[in-house]
Amino acid sequence: MKLEMPAESNNNLNMDTQQQGNNNNMDQPIDPDTNQKTDISKDKGQTITTTLVIATLFGSLGSSFTHGYSITMVNSPATYVQEFYNQTWLARYGEPLDCNSITLLWSITVSIASIGSIFGTLPVAPLVKVLGSKGTLLLNNGFTLLGALFMAAAESASSYEMMIIGRFFCGIHSGLGRIPIVMLLTEISPRKLRGAVGQINGILYGVGLITAQVLGLKELLGEKHRWSFLFGFMAIPALLQLCVLPIVPExxxxxxxxxxxxxxxxxxxxxxxxxxxxxxxxxxxxxxxxxxxxIQKVSVVKLMRSQAVRWQIITVIVLNCCRTLSGMNALYFYTSPILVNAGMDDNIILHMTIGLGAAGLVASIVCGFSIDRCGRRLLLLLGFGGMAVGYALLTLFLNLQNHASWIPFFSFACIIFINIAFCLGPAAVLFIVCSELFEQTYRPPALMIGGFFGWLTNFLLGLLFPFMQKALRTYVFLVFLVICLLCTVYVYIVLPETKDKTFVEISNSFKEMNKISDSSPKKPEPDLVANGTSDHVKKTLFLRNDA
Known part of the structure; x- marks a missing residue:
């Protein structure tokens, strides 16, 4: 049976379809040479190709996986490494180190990675400009191999200095590798799959964390005479990336x-x-x-002063700092004491810590499947907001944990909840969003600025947290609660949704906040405009003019 629509309904449907098409066209970027709107409203052929899979997996393996591995690999053998420090000092100077000196040397070993990360962030923009994202990742493997070599050979060479130098190289690797991998995955993936592909970066970061925890078990490499192999293992993903990544295009x-x-x-x-x-x-x-x-090449200083991208830069700095100051490192520190108060054995605590990492990994996988459906903004709101709720409950249970033997288990459940919220949003979605906020010219220096402030706050938190813990005790997590709440409010008010948008469309969504209007364009400086540039191009340039 053939169904016929009434003429009036048919006409209304045609008018609505035409209006929808007109609205879509209004959002399309304009080609300055042809003065025509470019139809890029739909992506055709959203196929997941072998090349895309190889670039995503092996690009993330040699950067994000290695970064996650380097963070947790120092936890399990800490006692044996400190014992090695003491024996080395005794062999050299004929007297053992006191407890404070051993603690100081170990603190330097752990924290110097953050300093290395700051140094690694600084040359990112020029390197990406010259070598590209893929080339920078391949170069970065050199620091990974140096770090693995120095740390693995430290015991044989009887040199604790080699351990410290190796950790510094690991830090450079983390700082230099975080930005190019985000850029590469953002730029090679189809628009409809950009979030899911970018989230592989976060998933492999979680896999790296768990791999180091598992290999650090006493049954494997976390034993007195095998801990150097735990550090040397870090060279394997770097070598794999060096062998495979060159076969994919830039x-x-x-x-x-x-x-x-x-x-x-x-x-x-x-x-x-x-x-x-x-x-x-x-x-x-x-x-x-x-x-x-x-547009002339943009330096970091000019970019930070630019009115055209002012709120994008502020957003990148705020998100990177809030991610660091959200308190996850402090949370990992508190996990073992909470479980000790619950009367658990050390071996059980170690396995439960692995379970904590596994819960975060599952959350990252869920995020990968949902990011292109739910959008980036919602996941960030749920992530930071969920962490704030978790910190409130954790503070409550920490102050009540001596009242009943079962309360510490609720505290551990809060830690798992906070970790899931972190991995669901801030852990990886944040870097995808930061990369999407900028067009090609601005992206490398902008991400370098965000990375610098992120690593700087990470270093400062590592220095200040012991004093915060001593002064506030179990109320220390209220500080992180406030930071997470403030970041949630900021994301809700300032950050637009970037899902399914081109980089030009995302940049244009900040025009009003940056006080740039088509009706009253700011005249571009003479040295920014080439001779003979059309009037339309000059009108377009005010969107990207440096203040």
């Missing part, structure tokens, strides 16, 4: 916009997207390249 966005290699970009797009017709994607990149061709 980011198409980098090839076309930064290197003006149209042919190379087309080949890379075909391999990453798995389709022959990539004209739509090339057209999008060409539009962005022509818009940015009239």
């Amino acid at each position: 980011s198409p966005r980098y090839l076309l916009i930064d290197k003006n290699d149209v042919v190379g970009a087309e080949k890379a797009l075909r391999r990453y997207l798995g389709k022959e017709d990539v004209s739509q994607e090339v057209e999008e990149l060409q539009v962005e390249r022509r818009l940015q061709a009239n």
